[in-house]
Amino acid sequence: MQTFHFDPVDLPPGIPAFRAEIRAFLAREMPRDYPAEQKANCWTVYDADFSRRLGERGWIGMHWSKTYGGHERSALERYVLMEELLAAGAPVGAHWIGDRQTAPAILRYGSESQKQRHVPRIARGEAFCCIGMSEPNAGSDLASVRTRAERLPDGRWKINGQKIWTTLAHRSHLIIVLARTSPADEKNRHAGLSQFLLEFDTPGLRVQPIVDLVGAKHFNEIFFEDCIVDAECLLGTEGQGWKQVTAELSLERSGPERYLSSIALFFELLRVVGPSPSESVRQAIGRVTAEIWTLRQMSLSVAGQLARGEDPYVEAAIVKDLGNVFEQALPPLVQALADDGIHLEQDSDFVRTLALLLQTSPSFSLRGGTREILRGIIARGLGLR
């Protein structure tokens, strides 16, 4: 029977110096008048200017080929950069998706001209990307997408349909759209899907923001109405969309952002309770520490496997599931620990961070694949499906 693989990883030489360099950069360049609660879940916080500065520094596309504007650093160096940005609460939302999955998908499946046209701009922090997977009637059951792309006699494609929950679509330049290119076959539901790489100025493409539960605008609906695009916009191979999207999901699920979304609140808690809190608070902090340390070891191990070119699909699902459980449990735990004198309408960094995370953390186990879907993947890894 398969047991999961979580070999410890040794970080390569040079990491301490690199980490120090990142921290010095952040001490200098983090936006000043920045509300504390924005440090929570910071990988969805949009700041184009900050992303461009990271791009200038060579900190987007760190491990891509120099031919396409990358920097050919190691995957583990990139991991260290990501965790430092997240721990500092840096506003990295603008370029996060392009860096994590869109450009890697283009580099892996794209044509030479797609690579040359888009990847260097993404690496400079000038082109931002979004994920066109979910639809109103295709969430967990992604293979049931209905957006259609039809090949026209002149070789171009005509796209019709709708995407939803598309994070950052209203500020993106590029989107990878999963669409049906041949009719659904009940016997092979994964066949007949293809991916398309579109620019947002394509005629017939319309974006409409959706306001989330706290009133923020980050995700959107996208409508495709007789949207005609060049043959060139097909990403990868026609009919191979499912295989490609699965590889993209592996990248989407495996990073340290899947356990660090609430870390800002833990730092706030440590600040507020000081060096010698009551026994119950101290012990709760001890338990949280054990969780964080363990999750980081697991996350590092997955990063090490990815760096060696392995595909830790099940291990990544485990880290995301445990990570989501952890980052979701933290806000109510902190709320329960917080002293009676604290009211959620109070205006302090601590309370605003807590209030935001209490309300946004339910989404952590939805985005990127729900808890139930991840556990289905783990169950399959155990041989149960």
Next chain:
Amino acid sequence: MSEQRQILADTADRLFADAVTSRRIEGFDAKLWQQTIEMGLPLLLAPEADGGAGGDWDDAGAVLHALGHHGVPIPLAENMIAAQLAADAGLELPSGPVSLATRVEGALQQAGTRFDGKLLGVPWGRHADAILAVVPGHTVLLRRTDATSLRHAHNLADEPRDDLIFDNAPAVCGPASDGTQASHLLALARCAQISGALEAALHKSVEYAQTRKQFGRAIGQFQAVQQQLAQFGAEVAAAMCATRAACRAATRGDASFQIAAAKLRCNLAIGFATSTAHQVHAAIGFTREFDLRQSTQRLWSWRTEGGNDRAWADVLGARVCARGDQFWADLTARDDAVSLT
């Protein structure tokens, strides 16, 4: 895992798997103990110069994982640690079995040549030739036959955990630079055993879910069961990963933080894991005869042994609170240190 360590782990695993029937022997499997001596396991952590195998905690972790997986009754973890601590203190280790006492009430007398006091909950105390105990500043070796009284007791899995009383008994002692090391190493050993027992309970549960049929199909085909087992699997993965990371840290140097975190994380995994294992097995798993209890009773015991949740949460919490905003810097520096060496 290195090839050599994998061979060690596989050999130990086969040895313990063959011996599982001995779990039904109350107490101590003398034949298995002899076989572990032939493999050099009790002295795995002693330097080669002292007649040991010169292994490290990565090796020990792999062997103790197998020990925990099969739940065989021998004081291997305790003997390994005693051998390491004896070597550190410059003491010659008796042939053994040598057990380890971390709960000590008493003191050395007459310039360290005599000991007065109690050793509590000593694993396999009644079967040990000698017991290594740590008192402030000193590592002490005592012979079991010098005890004036020996009270038999057991943990929940029927493993001997005896109390020994010494009255002005002969003692050999050496300096112990770090008085907390014995309890840290015991915690680390229990982490490895817990990981193994968790893995065994998971394997048993998955196998059972694949074979037990209700409503015309294997219960493992019900999504409710799959989701429980997936969560169980994730907890096992967390405990195993934490343990391996702590073993690696112990191989490299000061691992007090990592061991505290790993033991606490292993302890936390035990709750969900044992309740799910029993839920999936239902009534059959609740019988004396059925094998599942060999894992779960050990897990319930080991959650307390080597430090319970409260103890390690307190240690970690105090350490972290004292450092305040240095939390992240400290957390990352521990792994970065490796890339400096």
